[in-house]
Amino acid sequence: MKSLVEAEALDAADPLRSFRDRFALPKGVIYLDGNSLGALPKSTPTRLQAVAVEEWGQGLIRSWNSHDWVGAGRRVGAKIAPFIGAEPHEVVVADSTSANLYKLLIAAVKAQGQRRTILSEPGNFPTDLYMADGAAWSVGDARVKTVRVADIVDAIDDDVAVVLLTHVHYKSGAMLDMAAITAAAQAKGALVLWDLSHSVGAVPVDLNGCNADLAVGCGYKYLNGGPGAPAFLYVAERHQAVLRSPLSGWFGHAAPFDFGDDYAPAGDIGRFQCGTPPILGIAALEEGIAQFDGVNRAALFAKGRALGDACIALMGEYCPEMELVSPHDAGSRGSHVSFRHPHAYAICQALIDRGVIGDFRAPDVLRLGFAPLYVGFADLWRAVEVLTELLRDGSWDAPHYHARNAVT
Template identity: 50%
Template sequence: MSETPEFPAGAGPHEPPGSREMAARAAALDAADPLAAVRDRFVLDAAPDHASGDAAVYLDGNSLGALPRTVAGRVADVIAREWGELRIRSWTESGWWTAPERVGDKIAPLIGAAPGQVVVGDSTSVNLFKAVVGGVRMAGKGCTEILVDATTFPTDGYIARSAARMTGLAVRPVEPARIADEVTERTALALVNHVDYRTGRLNDLPGITHALHSAGALAVWDLCHSAGALPVGLDAHHVDLAVGCTYKYLNGGPGAPAFLYLRESLQERFESPLPGWNSHADPFAMDPAYAPAEGIARGRVGTPDILSLLALEAALEVWDGVSVDAVRTKSLALTDFFLECVGVHVPPDRARSVTPYDHRQRGSQVSLECRGAGEVMDELIRRGVVGDFRRPDVLRFGFTPLYTSFADAERAARVLGEVLGALPEVGTGAAGTGG
């Protein structure tokens, strides 16, 4: 590994050809953006202290979404009034008890689900465990394997292997594009990421789900990098189970509770591997024998995390009057424009996109491969362009259309060009955090 390189503070000696043209195009695109006003619903940097003096560009919403303005006041009220004054009465008078399903119904239209099929609570990992074990228990007799997306976020693989050990099945990693060819009558289910966390590649949810069903297997989807960024269509494509976090494109805050989707027609058959008192048909009977609640409530486990759950509920207000289709249109326009700006600003052969250019295969992030990605991202952040990186050499830029502007995209590419242009050769850096 080479020593940490020195990064000159300014740009190169000459303005890159096309810089003014790209900045002008960004301004025109922002002026015509129908979602531009939604940006004001978030708390974003005005003028932080960094090398350029400009406002920071936040392109890490694929790890942690920005703070919606409605959240602070709502959380303050929950603490001071609902907890501080009403106390235990808030479980009924303030609606705490029904919050997991109520907030689930707010998320449902963002992932293409009808009401009564989404419950919010626990972490993504816990919900993955519930979905995989519960799915195996619903699978047909004679099933011997679970297919797992071979490019998955590591937690999904850990959970799948643990579930397989518990249920006596084997885990078989398969590239998402090969699942339709690899599924057999022995497959209980497949656990697949809708969007690859590292590359931003969008996997074929309709096609893979159909292929699994044709073989008699269930489809379990991880929506962590797609919920709130693009249309998912869970009901339309007959997905069986799905999970997702809410702190990325849904902007629920650090550690915000995750969600579990369970198709209505499967709910009666769903047997949770974590039968907590909160999912009992009569929770306050304190019956030593477990009887699951009706409907999506059987996806609950223990006492809900009220503070974070109600912060998420407030955060979801930013979606008022916003359609997921409009978000997807802007997402593709933003990522197209960013890739074009990279082509203008970044010296040839210094970085290449590992995110597909094809709209049908792209989520809402752009991942660029370059040498010394860790130090490069550190320098970008120092100059006010906040993304993240994944070992060994991938820069990730997440585009949240609710608050990311085209000017943000142009500036990020321009600063990246300055950083890479100043460095003929760099070493490797330390890993980032988050999914």
């Protein structure tokens, strides 16, 4: 991609170009942060109004039955299943990614006999490590161990109960070989819990094809479910009757409306629900997922890879002072590309001020994300053009760009 004209030609030939119109993108903004918060689908406000005014306002409590509020977690989980290579009955929408990590980590450790180690990598997404620490503390005699991902398989010994890894790394964008790691860990008696938060809706995922055990993921990145959207979890069918959630809320009960005193977990994926499902949040997530209707997933993933490749090439040519952090090989990378610079935060803020929205991850990384449904090649060209100008004229170095916001 050597010019804006060529970028525009690529967009014109893009089989996904019409899907951009499904999103309410602000005029004059180039949005390269869908890997952190997906854009707003145009249909979501209408859907939320209908749920609030009609289902809640008019239906009142009757809507638990008439609009299947009670089954919302399972229904939307089943819609996520094709994105991750799972069966509909293996996925449920519930709680947050953090809470789902906690549930599955403790369930895995408790099911693994005398094994008491949760194994992960240093630099994993913080909530994964924090929840692992909390799960180990809750179990009492468990511990968390971290080793370089290249050493993960060798580090699995007779005490490792579960391996916790993120499929696409939140900072570098590096994508792990799910099939190989899962098989190697299982051969040594460990379960594997995959965090799919930066994968689902952006790269191919085939949990059942990899014989995966457990997975979690969020709904507000590539699935466009909105800020704080409910998360999802996956438990392979073969594990559902054995693993038990430590958060034994009433929606995980086999018969919640019998109102019995004693807890009896549901016999299927429903046992991993906890409290009452957040209906408005699930409705927004369901609408976000609906934006993929009619999308050729092979074309979607190919476009994400092509955008990443083009970004790396353009940055190498025009912004060589930005050091590539992500893998160069598209097959080993998610749908965001990261670059290191000692003043990445200020540069990111200056970009945002000029309508190019990426984000920063401490201590020195600028991330540019490519949600293929609404990001085009011309967006990328213009973004690199703006960044090139900033780096050349030094305008990013204004004092106010260095002042840290609460959210980076």
